[in-house]
Amino acid sequence: MKSPLRNLLAMTAAGIGIILALPIIVVALPFWIVALLTSSIARALEPRFVTWKEIIEYYPAIGWKPRPNLDTHHLSDDVFRMTTDGEGWRGKSTVSESHIVVLGDSFAFGYGVDDKDFFANVNPTFRIKAIGASGYNMVQEFLWLERLSPLLQGKLVVWLIYFGNDLYENLVPDMYGYRMPFVRQLDGTREWEIVTSHVGPAKWPFVDTLDTVGVKYYQKLAELCGPTFLSARAYPACAYLIQKGRDICKQVGAKLVVVSIPDITQLSQSGRKRLASLAPDPETFDPELPDRKVRETCTNLGVPFVALKDHLELSDYKESDCHWNQKGHRRVAELLTVLYRQHMFQESPTSER
Amino acid sequence: MITLPHPPRRAWLVSFWLTISILLGLMLVGVLSLISPHWPVLSLMLTLGLLVPGVVWPQAVGKPYRAWNRLARTFGRGARLLLTGICFCVIVVAGRTGSFLRLSRPHSQETLWLPRKTLESSTYLHQHDAPTRESGGKSWIRNYIWWARQSGNLWTVSLLPFLILLRTVEPEVRSTYPANIYTLF
Numbered sequence: 258m259k260s261p262l263r264n265l266l267a268m269t270a271a272g273i274g275i276i277l278a279l280p281i282i283v284v285a286l287p288f289w290i291v292a293l294l295t296s297s298i299a300r301a302l303e304p305r306f307v308t309w310k311e312i313i314e315y316y317p318a319i320g321w322k323p324r325p326n327l328d329t330h331h332l333s334d335d336v337f338r339m340t341t342d343g344e345g346w347r348g349k350s351t352v353s354e355s356h357i358v359v360l361g362d363s364f365a366f367g368y369g370v371d372d373k374d375f376f377a378n379v380n381p382t383f384r385i386k387a388i389g390a391s392g393y394n395m396v397q398e399f400l401w402l403e404r405l406s407p408l409l410q411g412k413l414v415v416w417l418i419y420f421g422n423d424l425y426e427n428l429v430p431d432m433y434g435y436r437m438p439f440v441r442q443l444d445g446t447r448e449w450e451i452v453t454s455h456v457g458p459a460k461w462p463f464v465d466t467l468d469t470v471g472v473k474y475y476q477k478l479a480e481l482c483g484p485t486f487l488s489a490r491a492y493p494a495c496a497y498l499i500q501k502g503r504d505i506c507k508q509v510g511a512k513l514v515v516v517s518i519p520d521i522t523q524l525s526q527s528g529r530k531r532l533a534s535l536a537p538d539p540e541t542f543d544p545e546l547p548d549r550k551v552r553e554t555c556t557n558l559g560v561p562f563v564a565l566k567d568h569l570e571l572s573d574y575k576e577s578d579c580h581w582n583q584k585g586h587r588r589v590a591e592l593l594t595v596l597y598r599q600h601m602f603q604e605s606p607t608s609e610r
Numbered sequence: 611m612i613t614l615p616h617p618p619r620r621a622w623l624v625s626f627w628l629t630i631s632i633l634l635g636l637m638l639v640g641v642l643s644l645i646s647p648h649w650p651v652l653s654l655m656l657t658l659g660l661l662v663p664g665v666v667w668p669q670a671v672g673k674p675y676r677a678w679n680r681l682a683r684t685f686g687r688g689a690r691l692l693l694t695g696i697c698f699c700v701i702v703v704a705g706r707t708g709s710f711l712r713l714s715r716p717h718s719q720e721t722l723w724l725p726r727k728t729l730e731s732s733t734y735l736h737q738h739d740a741p742t743r744e745s746g747g748k749s750w751i752r753n754y755i756w757w758a759r760q761s762g763n764l765w766t767v768s769l770l771p772f773l774i775l776l777r778t779v780e781p782e783v784r785s786t787y788p789a790n791i792y793t794l795f
Contacts, residue, residue: 260762262707263704263707264764264765264768266704266707267700267765267766267768268765268768269703270699270768271768271771271772274696274697274699274771274772277692277696278692278696278772278775281689281692281693281775282775284685284689285612285685285689285775285778285779288612288613288682288685289611289612291614291626291633291678292612292613292682294625294629294632295614295625295629296614296622296625298624298628298629299619299621299624299625302624302625303619303621334617334619335619336619336620336621576617577617
């Protein structure tokens with residue numbers, strides 16, 4: 258008998274509760290209507306965008322590359338229109354006809370901006386070809402440099418190094434399960450080698466599933482800003498790749514310039530504080546260390562180096578994404594023009610600023 | 611369901627402004643048509659004028675968009691508090707008929723051990739001695755009713771209207787980074 262009585266009491270209480278909840282329903286109505294209409298109209302206005310999987314394809318030894326002949330929309334902080342050429346690269350120019358070839362990751366790919374705002378398309382009289390894809394590490398970029406080297410004679414090659422993940426990911430075999438080439442130190446020596454033997458289309462089985470919002474990368478960047486085990490490996494690995502890149506450029510008669518891209522956290526006081534809080538030893542935390550180390554490497558190798566932190570500011574980055582906004586792309590385009598004039602038409606010091 | 615995504619994309623800003631302008635316009639037309647037949651035309655023109663800034667400069671709509679969202683979140687907080695309060699009252703009233711649990715002290719020599727049968731492996735995550743089944747996002751109401759019947763807690767169905775209302779006043783959660791930057795396999 259307990260159950261029917263309980264049901265009856267609960268139903269009665271719920272009936273009174275519904276009467277009490279009526280004002281909530283009335284007040285909520287405008288919010289529901291606005292939310293419903295706004296989302297319906299937004300869906301109708303916004304172009305259909307494709308996912309990351311739809312814009313890349315498997316590529317032997319390198320892991321992945323953007324699909325060729327894309328003309329589609331993709332989503333970062335907002336929907337952006339992107340096109341790729343017959344090889345899968347963004348930018349109107351081709352490698353052969355370009356003045357500058359830019360190697361890099363998603364920054365070189367122009368992630369998050371429309372074609373018209375992409376740094377390689379900003380100045381139509383100055384031809385820039387960007388060879389880059391989202392998630393690339395420096396090893397993948399070097400392998401493209403090697404493959405494209407026959408086309409690079411007389412060109413300025415700008416190698417973008419993003420401190421947010423490039424230095425760390427040079428040492429790991431996958432990115433969120435996508436297999437990618439990496440560098441490893443030969444046992445008992447100071448020599449390094451590039452490993453591609455594991456690269457294939459299948460998912461890498463050992464994926465760090467805990468990190469999906471980039472927290473891991475900030476921890477790694479914080480480790481790179483101090484004397485840690487990671488930094489003791491990451492900087493020599495980076496130096497190895499730059500040296501190999503320099504040698505290839507020298508062989509084919511191209512000029513290599515290394516340009517470092519700071520993560521947005523490195524540009525603000527609050528960001529640096531956040532990084533320091535993630536560092537294994539906040540006492541030895543030095544946000545300038547990545548630039549200093551790479552500059553030192555470049556100076557030793559006779560490769561010009563530019564730290565973009567001296568040229569960019571917070572307002573050049575997106576608010577809710579780690580990439581550059583339209584203004585940032587314009588600044589980078591201007592800087593590339595200056596670099597070209599400096600290094601292709603006159604003698605210049607080996608290290609900038 | 612009552613809040614709008616944050617940070618907003620361009621299309622959402624435009625869409626929000628269109629919605630607000632159209633709703634305001636309709637209200638104006640309705641009210642002013644009662645006063646004079648000429649006023650609705652003027653209010654229609656006003657509405658069109660109001661539409662322009664949001665469509666041409668969506669970034670300018672950022673502030674009203676954020677303000678609306680703040681208002682919706684504040685309302686949502688209050689509504690959730692009230693609705694959970696009502697749910698609590700319903701549970702208390704139902705509880706007046708007694709509990710399945712033994713809440714009194716045992717007599718001396720009396721054991722409190724109860725015979726139990728083995729649970730199904732599917733109940734491992736929900737060990738309330740009732741069978742469960744996979745619950746998809748959309749069919750949760752059906753699953754909830756099914757669970758209430760199977761577990762002998764039919765009275766909990768009376769909480770359903772409040773649970774539905776609670777769901778609609780939940781704020782929208784969105785991570786800082788879009789999920790599909792590097793979608794997994």
